[in-house]
Amino acid sequence: MVRFGNSIAGRDRGGAWFLGILTLIAIAVPVLNILVPPSSTFHLSAYGIALIGKYLCYGMLALALDLIWGFCGILSLGHAAFFALGGYAMGMYLMREIGPRGVYGNPILPDFMVFLNWKSLPWFWHGFNHFLFAAAMVVAVPALLALVFGWFAFRSRVTGVYFSIITQALTYALMLAFFRNNMGFGGNNGFTDFKDILGFDLHSDGTHAVLLVITAVALGASYLACRAIVDSRAGRVIRAIRDAESRTRFLGYPVESFKLWLFVFSGIIAGIAGALYVPQIGIINPSEFAPINSIEAVIWVAVGGRGTLYGAIAGAVLVNYAKTYLTGAFPEVWLYALGALFVLVTRYLPRGIIGLLPSKDKVVPKAALLGESHEESARSRQAARS
Amino acid sequence: MIRFPRGGQRFFGPLLLLGALFAAHAQSPKDANFLSTLGELREATYSGKAGIVERLGQSGHPSVRAVLTALLEERLYYRNSDQKVFIAKSADSDPLNLIDPLSLKNSGSAPAANLTQIGTNNALRRVVRMAVARFGLSSPSASVRLDAAREMLKSLDDPTVALLRERLGVERNSSVRKEIATGLALAALDSPDTKTRLAAISTLKGGLSQDVRNRLALLLDKSSDGAFIEKDENVRRAAASAVAAIDRWRTFYSGFQTLFFGLSLGSVLVLIAIGLAITFGVMGVINMAHGELMMLGAYTTYAVQLAMPGHTGISILLAIPAAFIVSGLTGIAMERTIIRHLYGRPLETLLATFGVSLILQQSVRSIFTALNRSVITPDWMSGSLRLNDAIEITYNRLYVVIFTLLVFSLILAVLKRTRVGLDIRAVSQNRAMAKAMGIRTDWVDAMTFGLGSGIAGVAGVALSQLTNVGPNLGQSYIIDSFMVVVFGGVGNLWGSLIGGMSMGIVNELLEPYAGAVLAKIFVLVALILFIQARPRGLFPQAGRAAEDK
Numbered sequence: 026m027v028r029f030g031n032s033i034a035g036r037d038r039g040g041a042w043f044l045g046i047l048t049l050i051a052i053a054v055p056v057l058n059i060l061v062p063p064s065s066t067f068h069l070s071a072y073g074i075a076l077i078g079k080y081l082c083y084g085m086l087a088l089a090l091d092l093i094w095g096f097c098g099i100l101s102l103g104h105a106a107f108f109a110l111g112g113y114a115m116g117m118y119l120m121r122e123i124g125p126r127g128v129y130g131n132p133i134l135p136d137f138m139v140f141l142n143w144k145s146l147p148w149f150w151h152g153f154n155h156f157l158f159a160a161a162m163v164v165a166v167p168a169l170l171a172l173v174f175g176w177f178a179f180r181s182r183v184t185g186v187y188f189s190i191i192t193q194a195l196t197y198a199l200m201l202a203f204f205r206n207n208m209g210f211g212g213n214n215g216f217t218d219f220k221d222i223l224g225f226d227l228h229s230d231g232t233h234a235v236l237l238v239i240t241a242v243a244l245g246a247s248y249l250a251c252r253a254i255v256d257s258r259a260g261r262v263i264r265a266i267r268d269a270e271s272r273t274r275f276l277g278y279p280v281e282s283f284k285l286w287l288f289v290f291s292g293i294i295a296g297i298a299g300a301l302y303v304p305q306i307g308i309i310n311p312s313e314f315a316p317i318n319s320i321e322a323v324i325w326v327a328v329g330g331r332g333t334l335y336g337a338i339a340g341a342v343l344v345n346y347a348k349t350y351l352t353g354a355f356p357e358v359w360l361y362a363l364g365a366l367f368v369l370v371t372r373y374l375p376r377g378i379i380g381l382l383p384s385k386d387k388v389v390p391k392a393a394l395l396g397e398s399h400e401e402s403a404r405s406r407q408a409a410r411s
Numbered sequence: 412m413i414r415f416p417r418g419g420q421r422f423f424g425p426l427l428l429l430g431a432l433f434a435a436h437a438q439s440p441k442d443a444n445f446l447s448t449l450g451e452l453r454e455a456t457y458s459g460k461a462g463i464v465e466r467l468g469q470s471g472h473p474s475v476r477a478v479l480t481a482l483l484e485e486r487l488y489y490r491n492s493d494q495k496v497f498i499a500k501s502a503d504s505d506p507l508n509l510i511d512p513l514s515l516k517n518s519g520s521a522p523a524a525n526l527t528q529i530g531t532n533n534a535l536r537r538v539v540r541m542a543v544a545r546f547g548l549s550s551p552s553a554s555v556r557l558d559a560a561r562e563m564l565k566s567l568d569d570p571t572v573a574l575l576r577e578r579l580g581v582e583r584n585s586s587v588r589k590e591i592a593t594g595l596a597l598a599a600l601d602s603p604d605t606k607t608r609l610a611a612i613s614t615l616k617g618g619l620s621q622d623v624r625n626r627l628a629l630l631l632d633k634s635s636d637g638a639f640i641e642k643d644e645n646v647r648r649a650a651a652s653a654v655a656a657i658d659r660w661r662t663f664y665s666g667f668q669t670l671f672f673g674l675s676l677g678s679v680l681v682l683i684a685i686g687l688a689i690t691f692g693v694m695g696v697i698n699m700a701h702g703e704l705m706m707l708g709a710y711t712t713y714a715v716q717l718a719m720p721g722h723t724g725i726s727i728l729l730a731i732p733a734a735f736i737v738s739g740l741t742g743i744a745m746e747r748t749i750i751r752h753l754y755g756r757p758l759e760t761l762l763a764t765f766g767v768s769l770i771l772q773q774s775v776r777s778i779f780t781a782l783n784r785s786v787i788t789p790d791w792m793s794g795s796l797r798l799n800d801a802i803e804i805t806y807n808r809l810y811v812v813i814f815t816l817l818v819f820s821l822i823l824a825v826l827k828r829t830r831v832g833l834d835i836r837a838v839s840q841n842r843a844m845a846k847a848m849g850i851r852t853d854w855v856d857a858m859t860f861g862l863g864s865g866i867a868g869v870a871g872v873a874l875s876q877l878t879n880v881g882p883n884l885g886q887s888y889i890i891d892s893f894m895v896v897v898f899g900g901v902g903n904l905w906g907s908l909i910g911g912m913s914m915g916i917v918n919e920l921l922e923p924y925a926g927a928v929l930a931k932i933f934v935l936v937a938l939i940l941f942i943q944a945r946p947r948g949l950f951p952q953a954g955r956a957a958e959d960k
Binding site: 100174177178180181182183185186187189190191193194195197198201202204205316317320323324327357360361363364365366367368370371372375 | 697699749752753757758759760761762763765766767768769770772773774776777886890893894897928929931932935936938939940942943944946
């Protein structure tokens, strides 16, 4: 059915292109920023680095989403929740790192806790002064949420739109919770005013350049990991679940565990993306949990091309570039454009922009691209309208 | 105590009418006297003003009540140029609309800068309130008398008690009598006679008001030296049982009130979900633009109100069909251009309709700006219905419950009793068979989607009375409405009704313990868990129709 090659350089031409461009970015950005003098037109400002860093983080989120949606047919409308949780874990470390340099100068408590008149650190804030602990939490917290939520959902066979709706409710509930001041996560304002990470100044161009390189490496590594998964034998089962869930179950595969582990892995990638996002952007607040963020991430994947991995990343970068440009130049137009993108892509471009490129391989069967299983399409053919 | 000239208070009502008739004529000596007393208010100290208020009350002039009410509400002004005293219609507007204090007729308007407000303080306001209440007690309207009696209960002194006793003899209205009796009993609690106190307690026992309860509870307190304030043990025992009785009833009624609040919140949920129950439930289409169709309905209300200023009440009623048409046509347009091509692909429809929702939001933003618009609530919808001392129900909550039930039964009637409804049900149960029977399924799809969207618009009219009308109105309700439909069971209108109502009640029950936001989070989490247990909702569709979905 799917004929991705076993070696990436061999058959996965899109992936090879993607990794090549990523490497180029990882090399060019520091060079353009540090070696090219600020007077030159080729100089990349700190803002530019942060912007590219942001795109790459969004690309990672799109990758995570494509892994479950494009290959397993699980449409999560709450994936930004994992992204935000990873971001919050990193934000907690960065808040502790501020130490006595905050406005109130309290060596232990972050500013917002002093402001709320708290006397001691809540239990879940302990340990976040160690980077390694925080890094572990960046992986563990989204993974745990994905595990618990996925276990409940997949075990009771919540599928299709039902799954989409409850993931949306999940991220909405989390948003409401994080908005509360007494949750201990800074309420409305979230975390900001970070000073440094592991002793490196977060306001220097050098730190940003290094963070960008790390993001690029993380994105490349996640891509290779996802590619390895989908090309493995397990990947075939995963695609079989997407195309005919019941049939796969009847063939004896433990469908629920495949879905669950894939969902957890996807949540972890999203969490890491969020953790890389926060130090580069400099703020994390509950609006990251907003349901619209998750839906926007879905449209990146749809625009780029579902079930291709690199397409999703390309979609994330392109849509966000358009967003940066349009919200700056024509703020009125952005929502119209985004709305039209949703409509046009679903209506006319089921394979995304990658589908427009000439390709020798019929990569994914049409039915899968239309987001329905064979079983469903058989039914809808039966109920065909005209 | 006020003594009215020529006869008691009961003649005051007719007197007021007579006074109004004469007011149009030239100033009588009584008018002149009244005006000069009124004029003294300009310069007097607060304590001096209290004396003037008493004298105004004794003057028996027909305008006294209006003037004193205005003073109480800080709407009494004098003109800087000629020192003449005026009542302002409302204190907020500028220029102020003036009313002549003698004739109580409009007398033009003047910029607020040219007028000086006659100030009050707390002590003065108490005096004025009492004076107004005394007038109210002799009003011809029973509801005014009731309010006046309640007001007097708040500060009982000897003259008040004497006045109440006098009124008890002439009062015919049973609820006013009850209020007066309560007042007298409260006063009787201070009596030195044990029997009188016991009798008072037994009168008060049947009451519900918090003030009465607190007053009775005082009898059980100990003074600082450890001795009971109330010496007699029987009285104490009676007071304790009366307090317990009142508490029991108040708890019962507050439970009742919570239930009603839950029902009204649930009604809102049902109203916003029911259109979705049709498009999602009957057609299997995930319409993420449902919230925006509600927003369109709310903006239609705003536009209708703007088009007919001064007719708030009628404009709301007209807005209902208008919103149905606007949202319904938008829905049909959506169905014909986009959704039609995506049937059988629910996840695609979800994304495409989300795109439509963004476009609708932004177009509203372009037309009406991003600012919230205020829709005026008609008079008959503001205020509240007071059932007894423990329950007060605001009219807008009451109306939303009634409105929801009306809309719900109307939809049921359309689905069960009309030809279109028959077609809709046939197509939703078995599309191929319905088509074979000659039903134009295309047309039915468009009608169904239009119906669901139109109802979203109607829900928007109701929402415009309850929340801010802004471009984000829809977004804040879409998740709730999906949860109601999924909870109730897709494709089941009754399920949505029961689901929405129970979600509303649970939310209100949790709110006192957890706070509004946490209660909402609990409900969401509970629903997420519930869906795990029953993935098809409370009332799942059974049979082949369900499997074809």
